[in-house]
Amino acid sequence: MFGLSVFLGDELTQERKRYLKQMKEAGFTKVFTSLHIPEENADQYLERLAELGLVMKELEMELVADVSKGALAKIGVSNLSVDGLKRLKEKGVNGLRVDYGFSNQEIAFMSHELNIVLNASTITQNDIEELNHYGASFPRMVAMHNYYPRPETGLAKEVLKEKNQWLAETGFTVAAFVPGDKQLRGPLYKQLPTLEDHRGKHPLAAAIELITECYVDEVYIGDPEIAESTIYQFKRYIADKTVVYFVKPEKQSPYFEIVLGKHQNRWDPAKDVLRSADARFKEIPQISPYETIERTRGSVTIDNQDYQRYMGEIQVVVHDLPKDEKVNVAARIRAEDLPLLDCCPAGGYFELKEQMNQTEENISELR
Numbered sequence: 001m002f003g004l005s006v007f008l009g010d011e012l013t014q015e016r017k018r019y020l021k022q023m024k025e026a027g028f029t030k031v032f033t034s035l036h037i038p039e040e041n042a043d044q045y046l047e048r049l050a051e052l053g054l055v056m057k058e059l060e061m062e063l064v065a066d067v068s069k070g071a072l073a074k075i076g077v078s079n080l081s082v083d084g085l086k087r088l089k090e091k092g093v094n095g096l097r098v099d100y101g102f103s104n105q106e107i108a109f110m111s112h113e114l115n116i117v118l119n120a121s122t123i124t125q126n127d128i129e130e131l132n133h134y135g136a137s138f139p140r141m142v143a144m145h146n147y148y149p150r151p152e153t154g155l156a157k158e159v160l161k162e163k164n165q166w167l168a169e170t171g172f173t174v175a176a177f178v179p180g181d182k183q184l185r186g187p188l189y190k191q192l193p194t195l196e197d198h199r200g201k202h203p204l205a206a207a208i209e210l211i212t213e214c215y216v217d218e219v220y221i222g223d224p225e226i227a228e229s230t231i232y233q234f235k236r237y238i239a240d241k242t243v244v245y246f247v248k249p250e251k252q253s254p255y256f257e258i259v260l261g262k263h264q265n266r267w268d269p270a271k272d273v274l275r276s277a278d279a280r281f282k283e284i285p286q287i288s289p290y291e292t293i294e295r296t297r298g299s300v301t302i303d304n305q306d307y308q309r310y311m312g313e314i315q316v317v318v319h320d321l322p323k324d325e326k327v328n329v330a331a332r333i334r335a336e337d338l339p340l341l342d343c344c345p346a347g348g349y350f351e352l353k354e355q356m357n358q359t360e361e362n363i364s365e366l367r
Contacts, residue, residue, distance in 0.1 A: 002207070002238060003030030003064070003220040005177075005192070007185065008048045009041070010224065017055055019225060026231050027238030030062045032097075032220050035071040042074055049075065053092020064095035064117055069102065080106055085113035097144060108134035111141055120145045120167060120174060121155075128170055143167045147177035147192035147222040149185065154196030157214065164215035173217045178206035180223025181230055181336070192222025204233050204243075205339035212343075229356050233340075236351065243344045245316070246355040247300055247331040250291050255330040258284060259300050259314050262351045269346040273301075273315040280312035287311050291329045295321040298333035298341065300352060316341065316350070 004023050010016070020031070033052065038045070049065075056063040075091070077084040088096075095115035098107055099122070108131050110116055116136075118127075120143035131138070148154040164174045179191035181203055191199050195214075198206040203226055210216035226234075229246060236242045242262065249256035263276035280303070287304040295301055299317040303310045307326040316333065318341050333341070334355055344350045 001030065001218040002028045002234065003032055003062075003175075003218060004028055005032045005220060005222055005224065006052060007224060008033055008035075008045045008052070012048055012051050012055070020055060020061075021059060022231060024059045024061055026235035028061070028234075030064060030218070030220070031056060032064050032066070034066040035075065036066065036068060046075060049093075050091060056092040056094075062094040062115070063092050064097055064115070065093050066097040066099075068100075080109060082113060085110060088114065095142070104130035104136075105134045107131065108136035111137040115140045115142065117142045117144045117175070118172075119143075120163060120172075120176075123167065123172075138171050141172060142175050142218065143172040144175040144218075145177065145194045147194055148196070149188050149190060149192055151188075151190050151199060152196065154193055154199060157195055157197060160195060161214050168215045174215055175218035175220060176210050176214070176216045177220050177222035178203050178210065180221050180226045182223075182227045183225035184223045194222075202336055202339045203230055204237060205343055207234075208237070208243075208340075208343045232356075233337075240349065242349040242351050243340055244351045244353055245333045245337050245340060247333050247352050248355050249331050250293075250299075250329045253291060253328070253330040255287060255290065255302050255328060258312075259302055259330045260352050260354060262349060263314065265344050265346060265348050265350060267347045270315075272319040272321060273317050274341070274344055274350060276314040279314035280310060282312065284312045287328065289325060289328065292323055292325045292327060293329050294323045295327065295329060298335075298338050299329045300331035300333065301327045302330050304328050316352075318342070 035049065053063060077088060095117055096110065097117035099119045104127055107116055118141065123143055145155065145160070160176070167174050176194040177192055178198055179193045179201065184191055193199050193206065203221060207219040210219055233244045236244045263279065266275045266277045287302060289304045289306060295317045297317055297320055301315045301317065303313040304326055305311050307313070331352065
């Protein structure tokens with residue numbers, strides 16, 4: 001399950017609405033926002049919440065709002081009642097992320113009307129016992145970790161794994177954030193990950209790591225926007241678990257077109273490379289030696305005629321390898337996709353796709 005973030009401090013422009021639609025088409029189903037409404041901008045926030053709620057209904061996406069009791073009062077829910085919570089649903093809000101200020105009895109009550117998201121880092125065994133005592137609907141409850149705007153404050157992977165394993169065993173769905181790579185959120189513009197090690201990492205690589213290694217069920221993009229190419233990579237991964245690597249030819253290699261396309265990593269995976277399972281069994285031209293150079297991480301290679309029956313084998317280099325006169329370097333994976341090399345398992349599918357013709361801004365230059 002994948003989601004994204006929308007911040008009500010920013011205007012919900014037509015461009016932003018198109019972005020939401022694009023993300024929906026890519027397979028994203030949830031949106032996270034905050035209702036910690038500044039007093040001086042209360043009316044503006046309420047207008048934007050109503051507008052966002054309409055868009056969510058049109059796109060059939062779930063809207064999860066981070067709230068306090070004070071924020072609920074500002075949007076017309078001054079006391080926790082069935083009617084008040086139904087009014088929230090009418091505004092397009094399907095779930096509430098609640099933290100300090102709400103008792104477990106109140107949380108249990110709300111869980112029968114809305115999906116309830118708790119702070120994953122602060123949930124204790126006592127909380128679970130109280131929620132059970134008050135009859136909470138656990139199938140509608142999610143434990144969500146924070147994102148951390150300030151560098152050096154994000155969680156350590158082992159801490160996250162230990163907490164999430166316990167949460168999963170208690171029956172919680174677990175959610176966390178990964179960074180964006182296009183429009184970043186101010187005032188620090190240092191990305192919004194849950195794990196500190198994900199700051200500066202490819203959003204999809206971070207998401208796959210959370211899902212496959214950290215007991216995370218739902219992944220949200222923390223920052224306001226990801227790049228077009230990254231949206232495409234998420235779309236392919238969500239649709240059929242294919243990891244897409246964008247590549248460019250190595251010195252106008254005549255074999256560049258041959259290596260492009262969809263491949264399957266062998267079920268007996270190599271230590272140092274991703275091996276295309278059936279590449280050398282396809283009909284191919286004679287492969288002459290060309291650019292038999294050092295094979296650094298991210299190199300895409302094709303074996304030449306000197307490798308005899310292996311001619312035509314296509315590999316993606318995961319760990320640096322020396323030059324081999326029998327192996328041509330035909331392409332290179334772009335630098336930002338290199339973390340994705342660790343995300344294609346045995347038998348997994350990957351695609352080598354020519355790099356999109358668009359200006360990709362460096363993360364450090366985004367403001």
